[in-house]
Amino acid sequence: MQFLIDNFPLLRSAFLTTLSLAVASGLFALVLGTILAGMRVSPAPTLRGLATFYVEVFRNTPLTVVFFFLFFGIVEIDLQFPSRFIAAVAALGLYTAAFVAEALRSGINAVPTGQAEAARAIGLDFGQSLRTVVLPQAFRTVVPPLGNVWIALAKNTSIAAGFAVTDLTAALQRLANVNADQILMVFFAIVLGYLVITLPSAWAFRAIETRVAIVR
Amino acid sequence: MTSRPNGEPLVRLSGVNKWFGDLHVLQDIDLSIDRGEVVVVIGPSGSGKSTLCRTINRLEGVDKGEITIDGERLPEEGKALARLRADVGMVFQSFNLFAHKTILENVTLGPVKVRRKARADAERRARELLDRVGISAQADKYPAQLSGGQQQRVAIARALAMDPKVMLFDEPTSALDPEMINEVLEVMTSLARDGMTMVVVTHEMGFARRAANRVVFMDGGRVVETATPEDFFTRPESERAKDFLSKILNH
Ligand SMILES: Nc1ncnc2c1ncn2[C@@H]1O[C@H](COP(=O)(O)OP(=O)(O)OP(=O)(O)O)[C@@H](O)[C@H]1O
Ligand SMILES: [Mg+2]
Numbered sequence: 001m002q003f004l005i006d007n008f009p010l011l012r013s014a015f016l017t018t019l020s021l022a023v024a025s026g027l028f029a030l031v032l033g034t035i036l037a038g039m040r041v042s043p044a045p046t047l048r049g050l051a052t053f054y055v056e057v058f059r060n061t062p063l064t065v066v067f068f069f070l071f072f073g074i075v076e077i078d079l080q081f082p083s084r085f086i087a088a089v090a091a092l093g094l095y096t097a098a099f100v101a102e103a104l105r106s107g108i109n110a111v112p113t114g115q116a117e118a119a120r121a122i123g124l125d126f127g128q129s130l131r132t133v134v135l136p137q138a139f140r141t142v143v144p145p146l147g148n149v150w151i152a153l154a155k156n157t158s159i160a161a162g163f164a165v166t167d168l169t170a171a172l173q174r175l176a177n178v179n180a181d182q183i184l185m186v187f188f189a190i191v192l193g194y195l196v197i198t199l200p201s202a203w204a205f206r207a208i209e210t211r212v213a214i215v216r
Numbered sequence: 217m218t219s220r221p222n223g224e225p226l227v228r229l230s231g232v233n234k235w236f237g238d239l240h241v242l243q244d245i246d247l248s249i250d251r252g253e254v255v256v257v258i259g260p261s262g263s264g265k266s267t268l269c270r271t272i273n274r275l276e277g278v279d280k281g282e283i284t285i286d287g288e289r290l291p292e293e294g295k296a297l298a299r300l301r302a303d304v305g306m307v308f309q310s311f312n313l314f315a316h317k318t319i320l321e322n323v324t325l326g327p328v329k330v331r332r333k334a335r336a337d338a339e340r341r342a343r344e345l346l347d348r349v350g351i352s353a354q355a356d357k358y359p360a361q362l363s364g365g366q367q368q369r370v371a372i373a374r375a376l377a378m379d380p381k382v383m384l385f386d387e388p389t390s391a392l393d394p395e396m397i398n399e400v401l402e403v404m405t406s407l408a409r410d411g412m413t414m415v416v417v418t419h420e421m422g423f424a425r426r427a428a429n430r431v432v433f434m435d436g437g438r439v440v441e442t443a444t445p446e447d448f449f450t451r452p453e454s455e456r457a458k459d460f461l462s463k464i465l466n467h
Contacts (some may be wrong), residue, residue, distance in 0.1 A: 117275055117308070118312035119314070122326035124298065124326070128329055132325065133325075136316050
């Protein structure tokens with residue numbers, strides 16, 4: 001116990017780093033993923049092609065490779081992120097957006113085509129019918145898959161530890177090195193940190209799912 | 217009975233052709249519909265009635281030929297097409313009410329988002345229309361809580377809320393239980409009486425006789441015969457119409 005109290009400042013800041021990595025990249029991925037999903041169902045072939053290309057590239061590239069590219073690859077083209085944290089958010093967000101887009105696309109496909117036709121028939125343009133009729137119904141069916149994407153993202157933040165961002169996993173490495181005798185306690189503290197993020201969000205997603213369920 | 221005001225017909229299809237792959241679903245369709253006219257489209261399954269209806273608001277594009285509404289050629293895509301669709305009401309066989317919105321919201325969505333009406337004005341008008349189709353007591357329910365006949369009447373109110381120049385109905389009563397068909401046909405008949413221009417795909421002969429100025433008989437993607445309801449049902453000219461009528465009359 002004393003050990004946890006002694007290291008509390010490090011553990012707390014590591015926990016907050018992991019949490020803000022997950023939240024920031026989650027929001028980024030949600031916005032980008034929604035745009036990509038909209039492009040994938042749009043009537044314009046160029047937009048569809050671009051979005052499909054994006055999704056296939058990021059879904060099939062290991063996240064570590066995305067991190068490598070954003071931390072070291074883009075230096076070659078004279079680009080650099082203002083901070084390692086922001087670079088990590090970008091890597092996680094760009095990667096996760098592909099999964100958000102896929103989840104949303106399957107949700108959009110589950111909305112009966114008559115809904116979009118009726119929306120277009122009253123004069124809504126493509127963007128309006130997507131925003132006001134199709135996506136609100138799609139979001140309801142994609143709450144469970146989006147929940148899975150979110151939990152995967154929360155755990156994927158640990159890749160950032162390998163790129164000098166002091167998150168929970170980085171704290172684990174650091175504490176384990178200097179406290180070999182307390183290794184179980186270290187694991188316990190770190191796993192607890194991840195659970196504090198993922199478990200309540202699993203409950204929250206289940207609650208949202210029941211709240212937004214629609215009768216057909 | 218048909219009044220033919222001067223000038224351009226409200227809807228004009230000229231030389232319209234459409235293929236689904238190898239299937240030639242619409243073949244050289246020429247059809248003009250005047251203001252206030254009610255045209256019933258009838259024909260065997262697969263003859264292209266729905267497709268014809270859907271080309272008029274370009275839910276389906278055409279491969280050849282031209283469609284004009286109020287003298288204006290149907291735009292290809294984008295904002296201009298959306299604007300034109302707002303003037304063409306459509307009622308579907310399966311109602312297609314927005315499942316996540318209340319009855320009132322279903323009717324106000326178009327006026328607010330497309331016509332940019334103030335919400336209060338849109339709601340007032342929506343309640344009038346719901347009253348007109350006999351659904352005012354259900355305004356705050358969701359579509360799934362209503363019967364099929366009620367949902368279809370809401371769908372009519374939703375289309376009317378846009379003040380359309382013409383209304384398209386694609387078999388509006390064929391998904392309904394028999395006891396609900398009449399409540400929908402009554403609303404449609406009163407619309408016809410009030411001078412709405414209508415294109416109605418239906419096999420309801422009573423409605424055709426009561427409300428239609430013309431019957432258009434389609435078979436195999438072609439308009440085979442055009443006649444008044446009286447003439448069409450009592451002395452059809454083409455063999456195919458006779459054959460078709462003998463089949464539906466024996467049911
Ligand atoms: N999206 C599509 N893709 C391919 N073929 C289609 C499509 N829509 C309709 N068809 C075919 O085109 C033909 C005409 O269809 P349409 O729905 O217009 O007929 P209909 O007269 O409305 O028939 P019904 O009385 O059964 O509704 C049919 O053979 C149908 O199978
Ligand atoms: Mg049909």
